[in-house]
Amino acid sequence: MKKLILPFILIFVVIISACSNNSADKKASTSSKDDQPKTFTYQSETGPVEVPSHPKRVILLSGFTGNVISLGVNVVGVDVWSKNNPTFKKELKDVAEVSDENLEKIIELKPDLIIGLSNIKNIDKLKEIAPTVTYTWGKLDYLAQHVEIGKLLSKEKEAQAWVDDFKQRAEKAGDEIRAKIGQDATVSVFESYDKQLYVFGNNWARGTEILYQAMKLKMPEKVKEMALKDGYYTLSTEVLPQYAGDYVILSQYADADISFKKTDTYKSIPAVKNNHVYEMLGNGASFSDPVTLDKQLAFFKKSFLGN
Known part of the structure; x- marks a missing residue:
């Protein structure tokens, strides 16, 4: 009888051990996801800005729309020039038109990141709504600007890959x-x-x-x-x-x-x-x-x- 019981005990121990390991692996996986930074400090031309690592609701107040679209980041609001740009007609079909003076509309859109040129109005108020990053037109060349926006959006590799390919073509x-x-x-x-x-x-x-x-x-x-x-x-x-x-x-x-x-x-x-x-x-x-x-x-x- 003892000879019969012993194998069952060993099998039970193995099953319990396997379950424990699976549970530990799931916890480790969950912990790894939770440990991913939700924000990071972006070094903008006006100083460090705490921005989301993977922004989900971006507002563009003066250009750079195509840069963000091409990197696959969701846009919820754009300036009038972008909205009326036939190049982006399809991509911006359901995107709202906003301006740096219509703060109420911007608040309604609940952005997690705002991007614009350095001459936009109400920058201090915009910063209270969401992290706001501005660029001076012409400070970077057109390709370096795309890579820089890639850094801001945690898409630097993708941005650099496009730049390298475009230069070659x-x-x-x-x-x-x-x-x-x-x-x-x-x-x-x-x-x-x-x-x-x-x-x-x-x-x-x-x-x-x-x-x-x-x-x-x-x-x-x-x-x-x-x-x-x-x-x-x-x-x-x-x-x-x-x-x-x-x-x-x-x-x-x-x-x-x-x-x-x-x-x-x-x-x-x-x-x-x-x-x-x-x-x-x-x-x-x-x-x-x-x-x-x-x-x-x-x-x-x-x-x-x-x-």
Whole structure:
């Protein structure tokens, strides 16, 4: 009888031991999840800010919308420029429009992180609603800015991976374009907005970062002289030929005054005569985020290369 009981006792001990180990593993797993930091200290340009490690409800008050969207982070409120940007129409369909002056609306949206430019209003009040991080436009270049936002959102690896891939794709396209149009061919970027005409330098969106920085296409000397330092320069129709390169990118808003296109001055520009003017929608062109940049890169490849 004792010989029969002993095996049963051993089996029972083994079962109890296994259950104890499983229980310990579950506790360890649960403890590991609980131990994950819910916040961390982000070193912003204005000082340290305690922010959520994985924000769930982000509000964007001035740009950077495409950066956040591309990293898969949920957005609950955006500025009017982002909301009206056709590039983000699908992604922002159910997202509220907000402003730095409509604090009540922002409170209603219960954000856990607010992002904006350094010139937004009511920063102190916004900080009382949720952790608020601001950036100075142009302090970082367009790619470094994306990586920095990646750090803020605990998505730095993903942001850097996109940057590395984009640089490679844009550089390759640039090599192909220069091979086709000539190494010394120049490109100008104009914009028609309201009743004004502008020409842009190499870091003022409208695809300028891609054309001049990534693709290394050349800028007319007159544009270098007047627009490179400040980023843009206001023009009159009469002087357009002085700033026009061999190729022209024309960003124009739907409601802009485009009467200049009917003038003899405009029609006399070699790029116009040679059908080297490539028009793109102005609405949305003033952004420099991954969503916008990918679309602009595709536009330039099709315009210059036909693919």
